Amino acid sequence: METANRALTADVIAALRYWPGVIWVGQKHPPDLVDMTVLPPFFNEVLQDLPWWNRGWKVDRVQPGLPTETGDHLCDPAVRFTEVSIPGTVASGNGESLPFVAKVGFTGDRLIRFQAKIGDVVVGPAVAPAGRSEPHPFGRVLTGLMDLRGIPVKDMARAAGLSMSTIHMLRRGHNPNLLQARLIAEILDMSEADVRVIAGLDDGSSQ
Numbered sequence: 001m002e003t004a005n006r007a008l009t010a011d012v013i014a015a016l017r018y019w020p021g022v023i024w025v026g027q028k029h030p031p032d033l034v035d036m037t038v039l040p041p042f043f044n045e046v047l048q049d050l051p052w053w054n055r056g057w058k059v060d061r062v063q064p065g066l067p068t069e070t071g072d073h074l075c076d077p078a079v080r081f082t083e084v085s086i087p088g089t090v091a092s093g094n095g096e097s098l099p100f101v102a103k104v105g106f107t108g109d110r111l112i113r114f115q116a117k118i119g120d121v122v123v124g125p126a127v128a129p130a131g132r133s134e135p136h137p138f139g140r141v142l143t144g145l146m147d148l149r150g151i152p153v154k155d156m157a158r159a160a161g162l163s164m165s166t167i168h169m170l171r172r173g174h175n176p177n178l179l180q181a182r183l184i185a186e187i188l189d190m191s192e193a194d195v196r197v198i199a200g201l202d203d204g205s206s207q
């Protein structure tokens with residue numbers, strides 16, 4: 001099963017959204033207790049889907065996170081996007097233990113994003129096939145900005161003075177150089193500094 005678009009059970013959703021002590025407007029009492037024990041098996045299942053994950057390590061403890069949501073608590077849950085970081089620990093079979101934080105984003109009952117930090121290492125689902133570098137997230141941002149502004153690849157290439165194949169490569173995840181970032185920023189009507197940050201380039205001191 002793919003990590004993204006994984007179906008979430010009602011119990012898992014309740015545990016991910018659980019925020020002890022919060023009292024919404026109009027409520028007189030804190031929310032009912034939620035069974036957090038459903039989360040370690042859920043996280044372990046997601047981690048087991050990562051082909052390189054060391055299956056000797058298991059999430060053994062979690063605590064409630066602090067969920068943030070689009071819209072207020074009264075909006076339709078089917079369109080509400082929730083993101084939450086759940087802290088806990090992972091343990092190995094020989095008794096070792098490491099801090100664990102799972103960052104989960106979901107809409108309705110569908111998992112949209114998953115990322116875990118174990119100790120100092122951040123892990124997540126791979127996009128590229130084995131043996132290939134992971135695409136840079138700039139590609140997805142560029143594609144989204146072009147689509148939002150209604151700029152076809154052909155028009156972007158012509159306006160920036162770049163080839164269509166270069167624009168396609170950038171959209172697929174190739175990181176731009178400083179010149180390409182500058183040209184793209186002009187077409188998108190963004191600051192060059194912002195595009196450099198999105199692309200993970202330096203601060204532009206070398207022009």
